[in-house]
Amino acid sequence: MQQEIEWHTDRVTRTVYATDNSIYQLTPDRVGLPDDAAQIAASLRANFLLAEPKAIVARGGGTGTNGQSLTEATTVDLKRNMNRLVHVDVEAMTAVVQPGMVTAELNAELASHGLFWPPHTSTLNRATVGGMISTDAAGKGSLVYGRAHRHVERLVMLLDDGTEWIAEPVTEDEAERRANEPGRGGQLWRALLDMTIPEAANLGLPELARGFSGYGLDRLRVDGRVNPIALVCGAEGTLGILVEATISLSPIPELTRLVVASYDTFGDALEDAVVLRETGPIAIESFDETTLERGRSSPAWPALGAAIGDHHGAVLLLEYTGEAAEDVEGIMATIEATGRSIARREIEGAAEQSAIWKVRADAVGLLAKVSVGGPELSARPTAFVEDCAVPVAEMPSFIAGFRKTLDDAGLMYGMFGHADVGCVHVRPALDLTDPGQRELVAEVTQKVIDLVAKHGGLVWGEHGRGFRGAHIDQVLPPETVMLMRRVKSAFDPRDIFNPGKLYRPLDATSPLLDVDDPAMRGELDARVTLTVRREYDSAFACNGNGLCHHYSADEVMCPSYKATGDPALSPRGRVDLLRSWLSDKGGDPGFEDSLAANLHECLSCSACSGRCPVEVNVPELKSRFFDDYHTRNRRPLSHHLMSRFEEMAVFASRIPRLAGLGLKPAERLLGLADLPAPKGKRDTTLVKFTGQP
Numbered sequence: 128m129q130q131e132i133e134w135h136t137d138r139v140t141r142t143v144y145a146t147d148n149s150i151y152q153l154t155p156d157r158v159g160l161p162d163d164a165a166q167i168a169a170s171l172r173a174n175f176l177l178a179e180p181k182a183i184v185a186r187g188g189g190t191g192t193n194g195q196s197l198t199e200a201t202t203v204d205l206k207r208n209m210n211r212l213v214h215v216d217v218e219a220m221t222a223v224v225q226p227g228m229v230t231a232e233l234n235a236e237l238a239s240h241g242l243f244w245p246p247h248t249s250t251l252n253r254a255t256v257g258g259m260i261s262t263d264a265a266g267k268g269s270l271v272y273g274r275a276h277r278h279v280e281r282l283v284m285l286l287d288d289g290t291e292w293i294a295e296p297v298t299e300d301e302a303e304r305r306a307n308e309p310g311r312g313g314q315l316w317r318a319l320l321d322m323t324i325p326e327a328a329n330l331g332l333p334e335l336a337r338g339f340s341g342y343g344l345d346r347l348r349v350d351g352r353v354n355p356i357a358l359v360c361g362a363e364g365t366l367g368i369l370v371e372a373t374i375s376l377s378p379i380p381e382l383t384r385l386v387v388a389s390y391d392t393f394g395d396a397l398e399d400a401v402v403l404r405e406t407g408p409i410a411i412e413s414f415d416e417t418t419l420e421r422g423r424s425s426p427a428w429p430a431l432g433a434a435i436g437d438h439h440g441a442v443l444l445l446e447y448t449g450e451a452a453e454d455v456e457g458i459m460a461t462i463e464a465t466g467r468s469i470a471r472r473e474i475e476g477a478a479e480q481s482a483i484w485k486v487r488a489d490a491v492g493l494l495a496k497v498s499v500g501g502p503e504l505s506a507r508p509t510a511f512v513e514d515c516a517v518p519v520a521e522m523p524s525f526i527a528g529f530r531k532t533l534d535d536a537g538l539m540y541g542m543f544g545h546a547d548v549g550c551v552h553v554r555p556a557l558d559l560t561d562p563g564q565r566e567l568v569a570e571v572t573q574k575v576i577d578l579v580a581k582h583g584g585l586v587w588g589e590h591g592r593g594f595r596g597a598h599i600d601q602v603l604p605p606e607t608v609m610l611m612r613r614v615k616s617a618f619d620p621r622d623i624f625n626p627g628k629l630y631r632p633l634d635a636t637s638p639l640l641d642v643d644d645p646a647m648r649g650e651l652d653a654r655v656t657l658t659v660r661r662e663y664d665s666a667f668a669c670n671g672n673g674l675c676h677h678y679s680a681d682e683v684m685c686p687s688y689k690a691t692g693d694p695a696l697s698p699r700g701r702v703d704l705l706r707s708w709l710s711d712k713g714g715d716p717g718f719e720d721s722l723a724a725n726l727h728e729c730l731s732c733s734a735c736s737g738r739c740p741v742e743v744n745v746p747e748l749k750s751r752f753f754d755d756y757h758t759r760n761r762r763p764l765s766h767h768l769m770s771r772f773e774e775m776a777v778f779a780s781r782i783p784r785l786a787g788l789g790l791k792p793a794e795r796l797l798g799l800a801d802l803p804a805p806k807g808k809r810d811t812t813l814v815k816f817t818g819q820p
């Protein structure tokens with residue numbers, strides 16, 4: 128019989144899976160790190176046989192901004208062990224990949240063949256293919272490449288009872304044949320075929336440049352084919368667990384031009400973006416005045432600084448490839464002719480271009496660095512209405528209304544985002560340890576939902592819904608919501624997968640979870656006194672954006688995470704553990720000892736404090752922890768000896784021969800060890816490339 132997943136129920140593991148980049152903190156009962164699909168299938172089968180099965184939530188990179196991968200039940204981490212590239216067919220431009228593979232690692236493997244997987248998030252170096260498919264991710268370049276679903280050919284997924292099921296486009300006849308097969312898989316095809324789906328135009332989905340994410344009913348039956356990929360991409364793990372994906376690849380564009388245009392105001396920049404779409408860019412990204420100021424502290428800033436000089440207003444970044452890139456004079460002339468920009472510059476050189484894009488990718492983290500609010504409040508930019516999307520022409524008036532809403536609420540904020548597709552990122556600064564400020568989350572969300580609806584848009588325009596799905600009745604007609612619930616019932620009638628998000632099954636009576644239902648991180652942090660929070664400030668500043676969770680050898684970041692892939696040994700994991708320890712300091716000696724052991728494995732290299740956008744400083748936090756810990760726990764002999772190291776060295780220099788003989792035993796006594804040799808590049812492939820021309 129196939130082994131089930133081994134479940135981890137210790138406090139350390141559960142704590143480091145309790146956060147993502149959202150305002151929430153939900154500690155799972157148990158965490159599994161499966162090695163393969165068979166283990167997951169066995170565990171799903173066992174769970175399904177229970178009278179009351181547990182909720183199960185898949186997790187990739189954990190970079191969701193609204194609690195997408197958080198649960199108080201079961202977390203299944205796909206990134207840890209199911210993260211390999213299985214096969215690439217260079218000629219057919221397809222790849223088979225495990226869901227936990229990090230997308231930047233995938234693209235690095237593909238680059239030597241001139242190929243890449245086009246969906247692009249700012250989190251590319253730590254988000255996974257499975258997570259990106261499940262959120263139907265899109266980012267820079269979506270004007271041309273669209274959302275993730277356009278680049279998926281076949282998905283292998285596991286259903287609630289562990290049955291393997293293939294989502295792929297098939298003819299109506301083939302779908303009928305599959306629906307006649309016995310078993311759970313056949314039943315599911317039958318349920319999908321039995322649904323009467325109105326014309327796409329009658330579903331009432333918002334008309335957005337990138338379309339609607341989460342059960343793409345409008346794309347399920349098109350041109351005589353049935354394509355369940357449309358439902359599963361963007362399902363946020365509510366329909367099953369993806370265990371393998373066949374994805375379609377694109378050629379890396381040969382010529383890329385980047386133009387930086389400066390504006391007096393963000394409004395001018397957005398007005399210009401509407402017009403400049405006609406110049407054929409693959410991306411138009413924007414910074415408002417506040418975000419641009421924060422950008423100055425990015426390590427990559429010098430490249431953008433050189434392009435805009437002493438400019439302090441707003442900026443657009445316009446990228447062109449292929450034919451559109453050939454006429455750079457024409458592009459510059461058009462930008463100048465609109466009369467809105469005050470300066471324009473083409474950026475030459477791949478290194479400069481990529482540094483400028485790095486400032487854009489760092490924007491979320493850079494905003495979070497600022498804490499405002501005076502002595503009692505420590506408000507920081509917070510994700511909850513951070514990815515609204517409206518039709519592009521509505522963007523300038525929508526942003527004016529959005530700014531007024533936030534100004535009226537007295538909130539500080541910065542804005543940036545994808546001006547080419549009407550999607551703006553906003554993180555209002557809140558101190559969520561304050562109950563009054565926590566109430567603002569629901570209040571502001573409702574106001575923004577009303578505003579977005581007035582402009583024909585969506586409050587979850589890019590990152591998926593997470594805990595923001597409860598307002599679906601305000602967005603879709605009741606008949607469409609019922610159809611979506613039929614989809615959920617067909618795949619997951621017992622509401623096992625990521626319950627409370629997206630849609631409930633038809634016969635469920637409980638509502639979806641709303642933005643202020645789940646426990647907020649700030650609520651839990653409030654158990655720690657303000658004085659202590661200030662002492663451990665950088666632990667409480669971490670917003671979980673996960674920049675420290677990448678394996679890239681080219682970028683400085685936490686070596687203990689890169690070497691192990693264990694989130695507990697990353698800066699984000701360590702500060703989550705410290706925050707948890709501070710909430711009941713000394714109350715759980717076993718946990719305290721585990722934290723001490725964990726922090727002993729930190730090299731105090733300061734890679735985190737130098738590169739983390741909010742400057743999480745683990746070495747400094749570690750010193751504070753041990754200072755406190757050793758008031759209750761005796762220091763080992765090695766610590767006392769180390770504190771006298773200089774004196775011992777002087778003494779040893781007087782008796783060099785004897786000291787030489789005693790070196791090895793002394794190293795052991797002091798607990799010193801040689802660093803292991805670097806492992807080199809991570810092995811990310813299972814099977815080699817085929818189909819080379």
Ligand SMILES: Cc1cc2nc3c(=O)[nH]c(=O)nc-3n(C[C@H](O)[C@H](O)[C@H](O)COP(=O)(O)OP(=O)(O)OC[C@H]3O[C@@H](n4cnc5c(N)ncnc54)[C@H](O)[C@@H]3O)c2cc1C
Pocket residue numbers: 147148184185186187188189190191192195196205226227247248249250253254255256257258259260261262263264265266267362363364365367368369370491492589590591625671672673
């Ligand atoms: C700084 C920052 C910038 C961002 N920029 C963008 C952006 O430009 N564009 C964008 O689209 N998003 C963006 N995001 C949001 C986030 O990075 C994306 O949603 C990303 O696709 C999530 O990938 P992940 O691997 O981290 O998935 P997770 O966050 O771990 O999971 C996301 C969802 O997918 C489900 N899931 C994961 N793996 C599986 C699986 N194998 N089977 C079934 N379900 C699964 C989870 O249950 C969850 O519901 C950003 C986030 C941050 C913090």
Ligand code: SF4
Pocket residue numbers: 684685686687688696697698701728729730731732733734735736745746
């Ligand atoms: S100081 Fe510690 S936590 Fe920070 S990057 Fe180095 S090893 Fe990681």
